[in-house]
Amino acid sequence: MTILSDNRRLSSVSAPSRMLRYLPTSALIIDATIIVLIGALAVTGRRELPLFGEPASVEMSLVIAGPLILFGWLLAVALNGGYRKDVFGAGLDEFKRVLNGSLIAAGLTGVVSYLAKFDLSRGFFVLAFALGVPLLLMGRWSLRRALHAARVRGALRQRVLLVGTRAHVDETFSVLRREKWLGYQVVGALTPEWDLSEETPMGLPIVGNANEAAAMAMDAQADALFFAGGSVGSSSQLRRTVWELEKHHIDVVVAPSVSDISNERVRIRPVGGLPLMHIDPPTWSDASRWGKRTFDIVGSAALILAFLPLIAFASLQIWLFDRGPVLFRQTRIGKDGEEFKCFKFRTMVVNAEALVADLQKQMGQSALLFKMKDDPRITKPGSWMRRFSVDELPQLFNVILGDMSLVGPRPQVRKEVDLYDSAMSRRLHVRPGMTGLWQVSGRNDLTAEEAMRLDLYYVDNWSMIQDIAILCRTLGAVLASRGAY
Template sequence: MVTTSGIVQGQPSARRREHQVRPGTPVRGIRRIPVNTGPRAEAWLRPYVLGLVALDLTAAVVATLAGSAVRFNDALLAGTTTPYLLLSLVLPPVWVLFVRLGGGYERRFLGIGTEEYRRVAVAGAFLAATVAVGAYAVKFDLARGYVLIALPLIVLLSLSLRYARRKALHRRRRSGACMSGVVIVGHSVGAGDLIRRFRDEIYHGMRVVGVCLPAHESDVTEVEGCPVLGSFTDAADAAALVGADSVAVLACPEMDGVELRRLAWELEKTGTDLTVASALMEVAGPRTTIRPVAGLPLLHVEHPELEGTRRVVKGAFDRCAAALALVLLSPLFLVLSVLIRSEGGGPAFFRQTRVGRGGAEFTVYKFRTMVVGADALKAILQARNEHDGVLFKMRRDPRVTSVGAWLRRYSLDELPQLVNVVRGEMSLVGPRPPLPEEVAQYGHDVRRRLVVKPGMTGLWQVSGRSDLSWEESVRLDLRYVENWSLTLDIQILWKTWSAVIRGAGAY
């Protein structure tokens, strides 16, 4: 049993110290320990926020000066432009203030998700409205050219610089820096699943430093290599002992409303965050809202919008974008067709039956990457399948031609699927289009992927492509189905470029 008798007055508090707990050492029955009751944040957070402030100021200075220079050109130093130069000095700190008021520097939005970007964009809209109303109030004839250049450029530069800083943060997190310590409270099975997810998606910055399990699992000493620190009643003290930044509570009957409230009171004393994971692990975003009913905060889950206006907008966006891409990429199609046919002859395009929305079959189009008659050789190679689940994948498939290997590496073989998108059989973003024999092996849950159109790209492609396990691929596809939005589609399309350029997981 680990006690805290070694912690005395005058020493740094447990929340400020790093404690090394050996995996396999149970820490049951933790006694109360003296802790620092003041506010606390991760060491990386304050410099990160100050850096964002500096970037927003820089964006505003560059944008306002650019607006003045473009609008007034040679007359930049004339007396009539003095108000605009003064405005260019005032706007940067005002812009930072608007971003601050809009929540653009709030800790919970930094580093992941699109909410940070949305709040910056909303702050830009309020800034434009304030400038317009202010100019009208003081009866100042504000030059429209200056406004149309400076204000949108402020938002665009701020978003771009924030994106670059976020990518730098993710790189640091991959090396183990800028992480937040988390203690998980829940059953061992759920805790293990959450630990694996945090490790797989390390850019979220969550490092599990310990687990608290229910009393009936007292024989478990570690979960996925993380030490068990105590039971549910020990959670607050355990978090203080290991210096955790937050406690994540998984849905379980033992942690009812009364226990959660008591835990929140204890964590409040140390400034430790409390998060509660819903049993609906893949449902997030706008589909979930907290509604107070009879004094209880109930989690309301909206049904996914698989029909209606948003689906029509998605279809129109997909078809227009695909048609434009076909026109722009037609010279590349010609070059690739010549390269494919020059290697042993045979057709440049490959047609195959796939399963689309609702189980309807359609013919998918791709550039041919294998030798002619490759399907007949699949049965011979089946024993060498390197993928689990229903998929067949080989890193060095002998059927793939040299040109085909290059096309696969950069996903160029998928480009003819733009025709399927224009025809309405596929979408730009969606689950992977499966083969009929794969669908025949689907379980009940996996068939959920068929309620939307398959896509040329998707969460599976930007998250690892063929390197993903079958279970992980299904989980990502189901996450997309449950949380689809046009914003998510655009985000995935943006990430697809970097995934394709890296070429990782493509074979």
């Protein structure tokens, strides 16, 4: 492979985004703006609101102390690492640093005021930090949402070279290409010198060999180098490459051959200078405990009461349309392979099951996760009920009965379960859910393989916080009708 051809391959990819260097500055400006506004609100609130005794004017006492408190707040967040460039974009580290910095600022403000015998208004103090902390976190969340949206559109990305064998490179490439919000633009691969291929099986161009990683990273104007399996012959070789890249401020990322593992299950423990990755066992057994079951019962009972008028209206619409059955009861497979009757509002013609085989042949689809747009079996009231997932409200009674959970993999019929391989059978370790990770990640717009991967991730990495997050995201997915048909 000639250098000329390598340069042509690399020049076909957009230039690296240098706007990323301004992310910390943008976060600082947002934080400063929020804190100044919160200071003004706290002063106004203490003057106008009788929450802390008689309303009082505190402007004079805060002429000097106010700016010092606000500046100290920003400084505490900064010293806690809240503006480091590696905290933006993914993970909870950014929010933890902002929260911890804010709590330190609040604590120091109280201690210094006491030691200096400064008469700081308690109303101002409580209002400033009680309002400021959540608003700072919301500001960071908004910045992250904007960053993710820009990256999905192709902006604010880091140029990345992947180093390793073709199989390991493709494994990493598939994740980075799928999760566009991470902001990694893969420009090529570097493989061992014995590999003379021009591209990987997934079509990623091979632009050089792993022994030239540092030089190729500079030629490609790469922002980061990902070292996957088979990338280097020894740890000393990797160390020398890191030293070389350090001079040019190119990030180094080691991508182990581990995927779909939540950060809560991963622990890095250095032993004798060797960083060892410890992976905790899957958490699916925790999803069967009393805490989740209690949450399901209380949550489903509350939702039934809240949606009772809608349930009654949908039932009437179905009956008036064709005088057919209101509910559709279908045998589904639940936890540990046990069968149960899954309740849904009937959204299709009465003989819909008899027509499915012909439709599968027409669409050329497998029985596994079979779905189609503009399904001719759907009735008029069924169309709007499917669009907003109203047809699934009767499954709240399945949750009460213990057949289902509010959150989990979708229940499937026997012929779909019979197509499972050994990995997919792990879905049966937990109760099926009314909503799940794949529903809030694209619903029917996802391929069957993507939906399976998300279900398996949920089973292996279950947590109550994740369940609550999925329920919150479900509301947005339903209202926007994303992937619903």
